[in-house]
Amino acid sequence: MPPRPAPDLDVRRDLVVRAARDLAESEGWTAVTMRRLAGELGVTQPVLYSAFTGRQALLDAVTLAGFADLAAALEAVEVDLLVRMRAYLDFAAAHPRVYDAMFTMSTGLVFAADDTSEPLVRAFAGIRDVFGEPDDVRAEVAWSALHGLATLEASGRLPASRAEARFDLVHRMLTGA
Numbered sequence: 001m002p003p004r005p006a007p008d009l010d011v012r013r014d015l016v017v018r019a020a021r022d023l024a025e026s027e028g029w030t031a032v033t034m035r036r037l038a039g040e041l042g043v044t045q046p047v048l049y050s051a052f053t054g055r056q057a058l059l060d061a062v063t064l065a066g067f068a069d070l071a072a073a074l075e076a077v078e079v080d081l082l083v084r085m086r087a088y089l090d091f092a093a094a095h096p097r098v099y100d101a102m103f104t105m106s107t108g109l110v111f112a113a114d115d116t117s118e119p120l121v122r123a124f125a126g127i128r129d130v131f132g133e134p135d136d137v138r139a140e141v142a143w144s145a146l147h148g149l150a151t152l153e154a155s156g157r158l159p160a161s162r163a164e165a166r167f168d169l170v171h172r173m174l175t176g177a
Contacts, residue, residue, distance in 0.1 A: 013051045015041065017061050024062070024097035029105065034058075056108065063107050066098040067119035074126025081130040082171055085146060088127070089167070092150035099154070103147060138174065145170045 019040050024032050034055060038045045052058040073091045077083045092099045101107075110116050127146075128139035149166055152158045158166065171177075 009051060012047070013061060016048060016051050016058065017065050020058055020062050021065070021095075021098055024101070025095065029097060029100065032058075056106075059101055059105060060108055062098065063101045063105075063109060064117055064119050066095065066102045067117075067123045069095070069098075070102070071119055071122035071126055074123065079129050081142070081174060084126060084130050085142070085167065085171060088146045089150055089153075092146075092154065096154050099150065103151070142170075142174050145174070 016037060019037055020032050023036065023040060032055070034045050034048050037058075038048050041048075048058075052061065070088070070091050073087050074084050077087045109120065111120060124136075124139065124143065127143050128136055131138045131142075149158075149163075149170065153160070153163060
């Protein structure tokens with residue numbers, strides 16, 4: 001019998017990240033343990049540890065994948081502030097636990113620095129590009145406003161009945177209209 005081929009580590013990592021995301025979205029991040037993921041995937045825990053050194057490394061990978069997905073969502077629509085704002089908020093609402101991993105959970109990822117990971121840079125560019133200026137300050141303020149809306153709306157701290165009014169006001173404030 002010939003030896004089994006070595007598993008593709010990138011494929012294994014992608015499967016584990018997808019399983020962690022799915023489990024987090026359905027049951028929350030407390031349900032995402034290496035033991036639980038091993039059971040869900042039908043592998044042993046050492047198999048998971050061959051792909052990730054631990055839960056934090058897995059969360060960082062989920063975060064990077066989330067930013068890559070957010071960047072793709074922003075890049076998939078026209079370069080227009082209103083459209084990109086909507087795409088950002090839609091992403092946050094559709095993937096609330098991944099969004100938590102991206103913005104509220106502890107991570108070892110570097111933001112706003114020379115060595116910032118490519119998915120983070122791409123996601124930020126998805127907002128920055130609508131302003132057409134080299135100064136990132138307006139994009140940072142836009143990102144902050146969108147993040148505030150996404151976070152406060154998801155937590156139920158803002159009345160849903162005024163979501164469109166808030167959205168319109170942020171748009172007018174950012175465009176000076």
